Amino acid sequence: MRSIAIIAAGAIGAGLLLGQASYRQEIEKWRKEREAGLVSDEGWLTVAGLYWLKEGDNRAGTASANEIVLPPGSAPARIGVFTFRNGSTTFTAVAGVEVTLDGKPVRKAALRSDAEGTPDVLRTGALSMWVIRRGDRYAIRLRDLNAPARKQFQGLRWFDIDETWRIRARWVPYNPPRKVSVLNIVGITEEALCPGYAAFEIAGKEYRLEPTQEGGRLFFVFRDATAGKETYPAGRFLYADPPEGGYVTLDFNRAYNPPCAFTAYATCPLPLPQNRLPVRIPAGEMNHPAAAH
Structure with a gap:
């Protein structure tokens, strides 16, 4: 009987180790995908400008006289004009400059914003x-x-994986x-719906996140006591699956930096006051050396 118990205990221990290894591999895979996403053509490291529209005409191009000044050498001195009136935006291209919308050359077009679903994207x-x-x-x-942020990227830094x-x-x-x-980080407030809160303990004390x-x-x-030292000063993001049976899993090994850590041209939400925790959560993504905001 004793030998059976020893074998059973060994099997349980091996199962735990296998589970831990599988979890570690899952998180490592997710982290690699996170880095690949940042440097992809659609990643935040390619976001290089944010231009608030004024009522009327907003000229765009690399010339300094434009309201929308594009990166040097990236386009002609003037590519066109964004005309903004009463919440609607129209783009008119300069003759002889190739600008496309949905892969087709465009001369003039009304543009949908991201508030209307998938926005219209101009390319040159x-x-x-x-x-x-x-x-x-x-x-815009x-x-x-x-x-440059994309070309100079040297990878992310992470806390050790700790289940x-x-x-x-x-x-x-x-x-x-x-x-x-x-x-948000540019000073704009927007309304959202909060479906509830997650309550959990760290070192015997209860904390809540909405x-x-x-x-x-x-x-x-959320923001925790590592912010400004080990992690991004403004806070971090974390997704969780919908609750089941009255519980929700918060995997802080998947906590990650907002886009504002990588580009000054993002409009990241800031933590709600109640989501600023006076406790260290040394898990997930650490501060990016070249944090933008």
């Missing part, structure tokens, strides 16, 4: 531009495939969901 050379809306303000966001930071938190729903005011909801998942923006 290595540049792409589209309209974003934040609160009641509109801007610029992507440059030759952005103890994969926390099973108690989920307390709000019925109905509560409205919260989310301030998410918003994105694409069927819970989206947490």
Whole structure:
């Protein structure tokens, strides 16, 4: 009987080790995908401009006299004009300059913003531009495939993977969901719905985090006591699957930096006051050496 017990204990131990190895491989794979996404053509390291539109004409090109000044050498001195009136934007290209919309040359077109779903994207050379809306303000966001931040990127830094930071938190729903005011890094406040809060313990003390909801998942923006030292000063992002049976899993090994850590041209949400935790969470992504904001 004793030998059977020893064999059983060994099998359990081997199973635990196998589970830990599998978890580590899963997180390492996710981290590699995270880095690949940042340096991809659609990654945040290619976002190279944010230009708030004024009412009327907004000229675009590399010449300094334009309202929208594009990176030197990336385009002609003038590529066209973004005309903004009453929340609507129209682009008119300069004759002889090749600008495309959905892969087709464009002379003049009304542009949908990201507030209307998938925005219309203009392209010229290595540049792409589209309209974003934040609160009641509109801007042109610029992507440059030759952005210096992309070329100079040397990888991310991470805390060691530690499964103890994969926390099973108690989920307390709000019925109905509560409205919260989310301030972003450029000073604009937008309303969002918070479906509830996750309650969990660290070193015997309870903490809470309130998410918003994105694409069927819970989206947490939080700040902890590592911020400004080991992690990005403004805070980090974390997604979680929907709660099951009154619980939600918070895997802080998957906590990651917002886009504002990599480009000055993002409009990242800041943590809600109640999501600023006075405790260290040494897990997930560390501060990027060239943090933009």
